[in-house]
Amino acid sequence: MHWRVLILVVLLALGASSSGPVASGQEKPVAVTAESQSVRKVPAKELAIPTTVSPELARVIAQPIRKLPNPKTPDQWRAAQRALDEQRAEEARKNAAKLGVKVEETTVAGVSCYKVTPAEVPARNEGRLLVHVHGGAYVFGGGLACTGEAVLIADACKTRVISVDYRMPPDHPFPPPSMTRWRSGRRSPKPATLPKSRCWARRPAVG
Numbered sequence: 001m002h003w004r005v006l007i008l009v010v011l012l013a014l015g016a017s018s019s020g021p022v023a024s025g026q027e028k029p030v031a032v033t034a035e036s037q038s039v040r041k042v043p044a045k046e047l048a049i050p051t052t053v054s055p056e057l058a059r060v061i062a063q064p065i066r067k068l069p070n071p072k073t074p075d076q077w078r079a080a081q082r083a084l085d086e087q088r089a090e091e092a093r094k095n096a097a098k099l100g101v102k103v104e105e106t107t108v109a110g111v112s113c114y115k116v117t118p119a120e121v122p123a124r125n126e127g128r129l130l131v132h133v134h135g136g137a138y139v140f141g142g143g144l145a146c147t148g149e150a151v152l153i154a155d156a157c158k159t160r161v162i163s164v165d166y167r168m169p170p171d172h173p174f175p176p177p178s179m180t181r182w183r184s185g186r187r188s189p190k191p192a193t194l195p196k197s198r199c200w201a202r203r204p205a206v207g
Contacts, residue, residue, distance in 0.1 A: 074170040088145035099155040116161040132163040
């Protein structure tokens with residue numbers, strides 16, 4: 001039994017040492033308060049622009065980080081949405097014109113959508129359709145702004161795209177946004193001969 005007593009003594013000694021005063025040179029634990037829980041500060045640092053990307057992408061990465069608004073009321077949210085979405089809509093217009101992509105308003109299952117068609121659709125993609133659900137944290141990117149990524153996808157993939165302009169807060173809080181996306185995705189227009197394997201969805205990060 002002596003070996004069991006020895007193990008017990010060692011465990012008690014370790015427990016006493018860990019519960020004792022903080023050793024010299026070690027930082028004392030920071031007291032957790034309501035104020036410290038609401039804000040987490042990190043040291044400022046500089047990040048190098050990667051050299052492995054194209055010059056065009058490097059210029060985009062080098063741009064200052066956009067400071068998003070912090071609205072408090074429904075009216076402030078609507079104003080913030082209009083301001084940001086107008087910028088993105090203008091970008092979508094310019095890209096569509098530059099790439100020769102056609103953007104048309106349409107409705108799918110009662111949901112406002114945009115039909116995005118590239119300048120050229122090869123024969124292998126005639127029976128394909130991509131259902132695009134825009135990003136924006138379920139708050140931003142409504143209206144024509146929702147087609148920004150869809151225009152680029154349509155041109156890059158040379159395939160037709162349906163971009164869903166789903167309802168969003170503050171006028172339509174959860175669950176309408178997700179329900180709208182689901183309904184429009186299931187009923188997106190497609191050729192009668194199009195199998196399910198040729199209709200797929202694309203969802204970017206929500207931000």
